[in-house]
Amino acid sequence: MRQAHTVDTVRAAENRLMARLPDGALMRRAAGALATVCSRMLPRVYGARVVLLVGSGDNGGDALYAGTNLARRGASVRAVLAGSRVHEAGLAALRGAGGRALSVRGEEEQARADAEAEIAAADLIVDGLLGIGGRGGLRAPHSALAACAEGASAPVVAVDLPSGIDADTGAVEGAAVRADVTVTFGTHKPGLFVDPGAERAGVVEFADIGLGPELPFARLEVPQAADIAALLPSPGREADKYRRGVLGVAAGSQRYRGAAVLTVGGALRGGVGMVRYAGHADAVTEVLHHWPETVASELDPVDPLAALPGRVAAWVIGPGRGLHPMSVLELEAVLDTALPVLVDADALTLVARSPDLVRARTAPTLLTPHAGEMSRLLRGTDRAAIEAGRLEHATRAAEEYGCTVLLKGSTTVVAEPGRPAVANPTGTSLLATAGSGDVLAGLTGALLSGGLAPREAAVCGAYLHGLAARLAHDGAPISASDLVPAIPEAIGTVLAAG
Numbered sequence: 001m002r003q004a005h006t007v008d009t010v011r012a013a014e015n016r017l018m019a020r021l022p023d024g025a026l027m028r029r030a031a032g033a034l035a036t037v038c039s040r041m042l043p044r045v046y047g048a049r050v051v052l053l054v055g056s057g058d059n060g061g062d063a064l065y066a067g068t069n070l071a072r073r074g075a076s077v078r079a080v081l082a083g084s085r086v087h088e089a090g091l092a093a094l095r096g097a098g099g100r101a102l103s104v105r106g107e108e109e110q111a112r113a114d115a116e117a118e119i120a121a122a123d124l125i126v127d128g129l130l131g132i133g134g135r136g137g138l139r140a141p142h143s144a145l146a147a148c149a150e151g152a153s154a155p156v157v158a159v160d161l162p163s164g165i166d167a168d169t170g171a172v173e174g175a176a177v178r179a180d181v182t183v184t185f186g187t188h189k190p191g192l193f194v195d196p197g198a199e200r201a202g203v204v205e206f207a208d209i210g211l212g213p214e215l216p217f218a219r220l221e222v223p224q225a226a227d228i229a230a231l232l233p234s235p236g237r238e239a240d241k242y243r244r245g246v247l248g249v250a251a252g253s254q255r256y257r258g259a260a261v262l263t264v265g266g267a268l269r270g271g272v273g274m275v276r277y278a279g280h281a282d283a284v285t286e287v288l289h290h291w292p293e294t295v296a297s298e299l300d301p302v303d304p305l306a307a308l309p310g311r312v313a314a315w316v317i318g319p320g321r322g323l324h325p326m327s328v329l330e331l332e333a334v335l336d337t338a339l340p341v342l343v344d345a346d347a348l349t350l351v352a353r354s355p356d357l358v359r360a361r362t363a364p365t366l367l368t369p370h371a372g373e374m375s376r377l378l379r380g381t382d383r384a385a386i387e388a389g390r391l392e393h394a395t396r397a398a399e400e401y402g403c404t405v406l407l408k409g410s411t412t413v414v415a416e417p418g419r420p421a422v423a424n425p426t427g428t429s430l431l432a433t434a435g436s437g438d439v440l441a442g443l444t445g446a447l448l449s450g451g452l453a454p455r456e457a458a459v460c461g462a463y464l465h466g467l468a469a470r471l472a473h474d475g476a477p478i479s480a481s482d483l484v485p486a487i488p489e490a491i492g493t494v495l496a497a498g
């Protein structure tokens, strides 16, 4: 797992490490790693035009020392000074190596025009405006420089994080730099993995400056293929269908039969031993038509609890199920068991009306809302606020409901009380299609029934779901039905990397 730490944690670790090292050693390490990445991004360093965007703090200092390194190797380096202060030793070093500086702090129009021309003609732009000391949206003249860099043809490399994104949350207030590559020091920052910040970070390169031993638990983790391979349940040779897991599925209705088909499909392709499906007669017909291997029972509309299957290892409930009183009875019955339950879609709306259904539960529970459903679960919080602060809201819901929460969306985030949150790296806008969530519910339910704890099932489910979308049609648009047959290839890809 890649680990990301909050600014406060980084600062404390940095202080402990600095106390043991000579002055300036950490910045030299950071700048050296940054210069290495910069030189890889240039066809050749000698003669290249490099523009450094330099703010008040040590982030600007890193840029100035990396620029010094490049200038010594023959690059033409120009520093655009935007901050109220500048890292003086870094600036002196750059000048000593033949680099030049230009300040855009004052009102002088000519200086701004010169800076814009330099940025437009650059071969590489280094964003050293703000690092972990940045607060709130970019002020002038930083905001104008960020816009100018975005309009330029040269690639942008961000120092530690793109200026203007909140390091702890990924929130962006107003203007922010858009980077092609971000070189981050000591540990990853959560904002590099959570949208809207993640989308501005480009490729994230980690530079080890020796902070590791000083770092406590992470705020956020990001799995890689090998982590998923290690988590996936591997059926032993003697495994029968019961040991591989039997999943109960309460999804779909007379009106939404497709939800039943997609949820069951996600579960079957996710490696479940058996699906026991229960639903309206029309949904049963449809499920059996697509997936004859399902054990399906028709529910009596008057007494739905009578035919709810027993002998299951976990439940998925909610996709396309409806909000009528029978659905409430069914949800109460399922949540009343001691089994792991994944609550999705309509069942989330019912839980939002009666939170104690989940709060009172001690058995493993996983809620899988999108931002709209989350705004119902967290009463009084609107959808836009949730989209802008995904990490914070997923964490809050996990705490308020006392269970695991997977918040779907541009960055899918998994939160559980007392554990680092997890951001899924395989997400793609291809998944923003009707029914895609039903497939995720079935797939993740299969993993729950195979014995994974909710957090691990959610992390693996989200990872495989995103990968399946990318693999389904080589990145071309897909429908939810295309996702289902791509799941085995996604699992195979992950296992091959493990």
Ligand SMILES: NC(=O)C1=CN([C@@H]2O[C@H](COP(=O)(O)OP(=O)(O)OC[C@H]3O[C@@H](n4cnc5c(N)ncnc54)[C@H](OP(=O)(O)O)[C@@H]3O)[C@@H](O)[C@H]2O)[C@@H](O)CC1
Pocket (backbone or CB within 6 Å): 010, 011, 014, 026, 027, 030, 055, 056, 057, 058, 059, 060, 062, 083, 084, 085, 129, 130, 131, 132, 133, 134, 135, 136, 137, 138, 139, 142, 159, 160, 161, 185, 186, 209, 211
């Ligand atoms: N941690 C580590 O181990 C290591 C850290 N290192 C590096 O240090 C970096 C952190 O340096 P830092 O603390 O000096 O903060 P940083 O972000 O450069 O500047 C903050 C200043 O900017 C300003 N400002 C704030 N908000 C603003 C806004 N919205 N819009 C405009 N201006 C704004 C404000 O100053 P003001 O201009 O208001 O006086 C504030 O004081 C870190 O990211 C990494 O690159 C490495 O060198 C080595 C190892």
Ligand SMILES: [K+]
Pocket (backbone or CB within 6 Å): 059, 127, 128, 129, 130, 131, 158, 159, 160, 161, 162, 163
């Ligand atoms: K930066």
